[in-house]
Amino acid sequence: MNDDILRIAIQKSGRLSEDSLKLIKECGIRFDNGAGKLKTDATNFPAQILFLRDDDIPGYVEDGVAHLGIVGGNVSEESDKNVDTVHKLGFSKCRLSIGVLSEHQYDGVHDLEGKSIATTYPRLLGKYLEANGVKAQIHEISGSVEIAPSIGLADAVCDIVSSGSTLLSNGLKEVETIFRSEAVMIASKQLSQTQQGLLDQLLFRIKSVQEAKNNKYILLNCPTDAVENISRFLPGMRAPTILPLATEGWCSLHSVINENEFWENIEKIRQAGAEGILVIPIEKMIQ
Numbered sequence: 001m002n003d004d005i006l007r008i009a010i011q012k013s014g015r016l017s018e019d020s021l022k023l024i025k026e027c028g029i030r031f032d033n034g035a036g037k038l039k040t041d042a043t044n045f046p047a048q049i050l051f052l053r054d055d056d057i058p059g060y061v062e063d064g065v066a067h068l069g070i071v072g073g074n075v076s077e078e079s080d081k082n083v084d085t086v087h088k089l090g091f092s093k094c095r096l097s098i099g100v101l102s103e104h105q106y107d108g109v110h111d112l113e114g115k116s117i118a119t120t121y122p123r124l125l126g127k128y129l130e131a132n133g134v135k136a137q138i139h140e141i142s143g144s145v146e147i148a149p150s151i152g153l154a155d156a157v158c159d160i161v162s163s164g165s166t167l168l169s170n171g172l173k174e175v176e177t178i179f180r181s182e183a184v185m186i187a188s189k190q191l192s193q194t195q196q197g198l199l200d201q202l203l204f205r206i207k208s209v210q211e212a213k214n215n216k217y218i219l220l221n222c223p224t225d226a227v228e229n230i231s232r233f234l235p236g237m238r239a240p241t242i243l244p245l246a247t248e249g250w251c252s253l254h255s256v257i258n259e260n261e262f263w264e265n266i267e268k269i270r271q272a273g274a275e276g277i278l279v280i281p282i283e284k285m286i287q
C-alpha cells in the first residue's frame with residue numbers, strides 16, 4: 001500500500017456529498033469525478049478520493065483503508081470506531097433529538113421510562129438513557145424513523161432534526177436534544193509521517209478557507225479625522241490600510257470584518273462618518 005498518498009473517503013451521494021466535494025476543491029485539490037466513478041486520483045496533490053456510503057466511512061478509516069474521511073459527527077460517534085476527529089467542518093449542522101407524539105403530555109426524560117423508542121442511533125440513545133437513569137426499549141430501524149409512533153411501532157423516536165419539519169409533518173414534537181452534530185474530518189491513527197505531513201497541509205488549507213468564509217473585505221470612504229473612531233470597529237488583521245482620496249480631508253479605509261459582527265458594526269461605522277461602503281467576499285485568508 002502506498003504510504004505517500006492520502007486516501008480521503010467522502011459520501012458518494014447524500015447530504016454531505018456536495019459540501020465535501022466543494023471543500024476539497026476550495027482547498028485547491030483538482031480531480032476528475034466522472035459520473036459513477038467510486039475512486040479518483042487528484043491531479044495536483046498526492047491524494048485519492050473514495051466515494052462511499054457514509055456509514056461505512058468510520059470503519060474504513062479505522063482500518064486505515066482510507067486515511068481521512070468526511071462524515072457527520074453523529075455517524076462517527078454512533079460508529080464508536082477508533083479514529084481521531086481532527087477538524088469540525090461547519091456544514092451539515094443538525095441535532096439528534098427525541099420526539100414524541102404532539103398530543104403527549106411530556107414532563108421530562110423520566111417520561112420515557114418503560115417506553116419504546118425507534119432510532120437509527122442505538123448507541124448514542126443508549127448512552128443518553130443510561131446517563132439519565134432511564135430504562136427504555138430501543139427499537140433499531142434504518143430509516144423513515146418518524147413514522148414509527150403513528151403506526152404503533154414505538155412510543156417515541158430519536159432521529160436527526162434540522163428545521164423540525166419532518167417531526168411536525170409526522171405529528172411529533174421535539175422533547176430532548178441528545179447530540180449536536182456537524183460534518184467532521186476523521187483521520188486514521190495509523191498515518192505514516194508523509195501522510196501526517198499531507199494532513200497538516202490539508203488542515204492548513206481548510207482553516208484558510210473557513211477563515212475566509214467567516215470574514216469579509218471592507219472598503220469605505222471617510223473624513224480623515226473619523227479614521228480613528230471607525231478603526232475601533234474594524235480590528236482587521238493587524239491594522240486598517242488608509243489611502244488618501246483625491247478630495248482633501250478624505251481617505252479610503254480597507255480592512256477585514258467578521259461576518260458575525262457585520263450588521264452590528266456596520267451601523268456604528270456609518271454613524272461615525274463612513275460612506276461608499278463596499279463589502280467583498282474573501283477567497284482565502286491566511287493569518
Ligand SMILES: Nc1ncnc2c1ncn2[C@@H]1O[C@H](COP(=O)(O)OP(=O)(O)OP(=O)(O)O)[C@@H](O)[C@H]1O
Nearest residue numbers: 011014015016053054055072075092093094160162
Ligand atoms: N436534515 C438535515 N439537515 C442537516 N444535516 C443533516 C440532515 N439530515 C442528515 N444530516 C447530516 O447529513 C448526514 C448524511 O445524511 P444522509 O441523509 O445523506 O445520510 P444517509 O441517507 O445515511 O446516506 P448514505 O446513503 O451515504 O448512507 C447525516 O449523518 C447528518 O450528519
Ligand SMILES: O=P(O)(O)OC[C@H]1O[C@H](OP(=O)(O)OP(=O)(O)O)[C@H](O)[C@@H]1O
Nearest residue numbers: 143144159160161162163164165166167
Ligand atoms: O428537521 P428536518 O429539516 O425535517 O430534517 C430532518 C430529516 O432529515 C433527514 O432525513 P432526509 O431528508 O435526509 O431523508 P432520509 O434520512 O430518509 O434519507 C433526517 O433523517 C430527518 O428525517
Ligand SMILES: [Mg+2]
Nearest residue numbers: 053054055056
Ligand atoms: Mg448512511
